[in-house]
Amino acid sequence: MTKISPEIEENMQGEVIFPVSADVSFASDGFPKYKLGPDNQILEEPKEENKGPSLKEVVEQETMQLSDQHKRLSVRDLACKFDKNLTAAAKLAEEAKLREVASLEGHVLLKKLRDALESLRGCMAGRNKEDVEKAISMVEALAVKLTQNEGELIQEKFEVKRLANFLKQNNASELCPDALLLIAEVSASEDAKKLVNQEKSFACAEIESARAVVQRIGEALDEEERDAQNSKNQAADVEELVQEVQEARRIKLLHQPSKVMDMEHELRALRNQIRDKSIVSVKLQKELAKSKRAEQNKSAPYVLDGSETLGSSLQLKPRSDSSPPLSKCSVQWYRVSSEGSQHEVISGANKTFYAPEPFDVGRVLQVDIVSNGQKVSVTTSGPIEPAAGLASHVENLLRKSSFEFSVVISQMNGQDHASHSVHAFNVGKMRIKLCRGWITKAREIYSMSMLLCGVRTNSNTAAKSLFWQPRKGLSFVLTFNSERDRNAAIMLARKYAYDCNGVILAGPEDQA
Numbered sequence: 001m002t003k004i005s006p007e008i009e010e011n012m013q014g015e016v017i018f019p020v021s022a023d024v025s026f027a028s029d030g031f032p033k034y035k036l037g038p039d040n041q042i043l044e045e046p047k048e049e050n051k052g053p054s055l056k057e058v059v060e061q062e063t064m065q066l067s068d069q070h071k072r073l074s075v076r077d078l079a080c081k082f083d084k085n086l087t088a089a090a091k092l093a094e095e096a097k098l099r100e101v102a103s104l105e106g107h108v109l110l111k112k113l114r115d116a117l118e119s120l121r122g123c124m125a126g127r128n129k130e131d132v133e134k135a136i137s138m139v140e141a142l143a144v145k146l147t148q149n150e151g152e153l154i155q156e157k158f159e160v161k162r163l164a165n166f167l168k169q170n171n172a173s174e175l176c177p178d179a180l181l182l183i184a185e186v187s188a189s190e191d192a193k194k195l196v197n198q199e200k201s202f203a204c205a206e207i208e209s210a211r212a213v214v215q216r217i218g219e220a221l222d223e224e225e226r227d228a229q230n231s232k233n234q235a236a237d238v239e240e241l242v243q244e245v246q247e248a249r250r251i252k253l254l255h256q257p258s259k260v261m262d263m264e265h266e267l268r269a270l271r272n273q274i275r276d277k278s279i280v281s282v283k284l285q286k287e288l289a290k291s292k293r294a295e296q297n298k299s300a301p302y303v304l305d306g307s308e309t310l311g312s313s314l315q316l317k318p319r320s321d322s323s324p325p326l327s328k329c330s331v332q333w334y335r336v337s338s339e340g341s342q343h344e345v346i347s348g349a350n351k352t353f354y355a356p357e358p359f360d361v362g363r364v365l366q367v368d369i370v371s372n373g374q375k376v377s378v379t380t381s382g383p384i385e386p387a388a389g390l391a392s393h394v395e396n397l398l399r400k401s402s403f404e405f406s407v408v409i410s411q412m413n414g415q416d417h418a419s420h421s422v423h424a425f426n427v428g429k430m431r432i433k434l435c436r437g438w439i440t441k442a443r444e445i446y447s448m449s450m451l452l453c454g455v456r457t458n459s460n461t462a463a464k465s466l467f468w469q470p471r472k473g474l475s476f477v478l479t480f481n482s483e484r485d486r487n488a489a490i491m492l493a494r495k496y497a498y499d500c501n502g503v504i505l506a507g508p509e510d511q512a
């Protein structure tokens with residue numbers, strides 16, 4: 001056996017083994033394979049055919065590899081594009097700054113324009129005011145659109161900065177399809193710039209329309225100022241004419257000052273005299289009528305006794321013993337106007353007693369006495385005077401919806417009433433009710449068939465009694481506690497009846 005020395009072994013380990021390149025191609029992958037045949041003969045196996053790729057495929061593959069290498073090696077072109085796009089980005093940044101300044105100026109101009117329109121709106125009226133309000137709304141819409149455009153420009157500026165930072169941070173050798181995509185975005189920003197310019201043109205057009213509206217409003221203001229100036233001129237002319245007329249009057253008064261003043265004093269004195277004489281004439285007429293009635297009454301064999309005021313009772317009495325007895329005479333009372341032109345018959349007043357009622361206030365009462373075919377007339381000395389404080393008392397009662405009076409039934413349907421119990425006479429706005437506790441004697445709304453007046457018969461309590469007919473077939477004579485309550489009840493009922501249904505309450509056969 002051969003012995004290997006240690007020195008040779010160390011030398012072999014120390015030798016450098018060079019690596020085989022992966023690109024080296026061997027004819028075969030290993031040693032030839034052999035096979036033992038019969039009689040231990042060495043048989044060489046037949047070589048298998050090489051099933052590698054065809055030449056066409058290899059050429060195509062190498063062509064693709066070369067094209068990829070060409071793309072990777074075209075960094076210089078990409079660098080040129082990068083420089084161009086970086087320059088375009090710088091220009092866009094400069095334009096964005098200019099647009100910021102322009103937008104700020106636009107906001108300032110729009111604010112000034114809106115303030116001017118607001119001041120104009122306070123001076124305008126009618127159609128001009130509507131035009132001003134329309135121009136203000138257009139300016140506000142323009143400001144909103146300008147703000148939106150500024151937002152879009154800020155977004156585009158942010159994209160451009162992002163692209164510039166990306167291009168600065170990355171080397172040209174590392175440019176890939178993503179870099180190409182960003183460069184495409186820069187080119188897309190140019191389209192955005194076109195859109196911004198288009199919106200800017202629209203905004204300019206709207207500003208021009210607003211300026212046209214402002215110009216039209218200014219023309220209207222100028223026209224109004226011209227009209228005002230013309231009116232002032234006309235007013236000045238009118239004032240001059242008035243001054244000329246006053247001057248002419250003054251010159252005329254200078255020629256005859258005393259005569260004009262004397263005439264004015266005389267006219268004033270005449271007016272005062274006419275007024276005083278008319279007052280005296282009315283008094284004299286009243287006194288004359290009163291004296292005539294007094295003369296007639298003096299010659300009459302009868303006389304009226306009692307106060308000639310509302311709330312009293314008048315009684316016809318003979319003047320002397322030689323006068324015919326009233327029991328054998330027929331009596332009739334009348335209402336006469338203060339001028340004596342109208343005579344109104346008081347139906348049912350055919351007794352010697354008569355108590356005046358509210359209808360008689362302001363009228364003269366006359367009574368005719370017929371005896372043996374001869375008629376004698378006796379009148380009151382003057383019109384019947386109203387009762388003191390009755391009008392204010394009735395006004396206080398009218399503030400209530402209804403009011404109750406305490407009464408006693410003297411007669412019912414023309415017959416004396418035996419019971420002298422106290423009943424409640426309720427005068428309301430819609431009806432009149434007579435009751436005693438829960439028992440209702442009568443309750444009727446105001447109608448044409450209802451009658452209400454003072455009592456017109458011989459009675460010592462005629463001034464406290466009234467006649468009430470709620471409906472046909474039912475009548476009462478009611479006696480009140482005082483003359484004031486009786487007259488107030490009559491006035492209240494007549495007021496409510498007229499206000500409710502337009503009904504005028506009066507006595508039987510009275511002229512309404």
